[in-house]
Amino acid sequence: GERRVFDLRVAPLQRPEGAREALGVFFDITRLERLERVRQEFLSNVSHELRTPLTSILAFVETLEEGAIDDPLNNRRFLGVIRKNAERMRNLIDDILELSAIESGNVRVEISTVNLRSIVQEVFAALARQAALRDIELRNEVSEQAMVRADARRLEQMLTNLVDNAIKFNRDGGRVTVRHERCADHDRIMVEDTGEGIAPEHLSRIFERFYRVDRARSREQGGTGLGLAIVKHLARAHGGEASASSIPGQGSTFIIELPIGSEARNAERDDSRA
């Protein structure tokens, strides 16, 4: 039930008998309208997301200028806050550029046959410290033989985003498990956590840009709100799909499906979902 938008164009027809006739054609511009709306929303979200850390940076700079710079107890702390907010802005801009490159089809996925277990191992190594800080176990249950068709760097990027989330939204002492299943026409890669899970009304929306269940918490943890949108677009650029399921109170499972033996293709332009 979406409202459809039409544009009517009318052209007079020349008839020898002198009859007056015209041809009218309805153009369905629903998609164009939707594109425009999505673009507007995105711009306003981006502006807001950038403005928040910038406001904080300016406030702390002013406080320093007004004398706090000579306060040995606070000046370092204030600089730390400024740095944290500047880093958040940089991460956000990096993610926006990344997403826009994938969406405009400027990202070519170079598909080859890659060893999944060793990619998961690399992702775990990069995030090991972060996991250890909260006593979270990282478990690689992918078999040594598991080969998938993917762009190795892009697959690593997707898994990094998912494992990073699985750590961030886990409980202390929890576990993150990566598994692999070979299905009839695709490989299924699963990232499972023991976190608080995601309620059904949020589950259907978390792959949208800037959608977060808890905005303050996501920001606090340095999240940009774009990680899952990037995962989804990268999966589609592989001809695959990304999805999630969850049991609230027990944990969530994020799934990447990659076709077996598909050719590389550019990211499709699909603004209708994420």
Ligand code: ADP
């Ligand atoms: P970010 O993590 O930067 O907020 P993402 O696009 O990666 O942005 O995720 C969007 C939102 O989805 C998160 O803010 C969080 O609410 C929810 N989410 C993602 N992964 C998980 C997870 N493993 N467990 C619970 N919630 C999650």
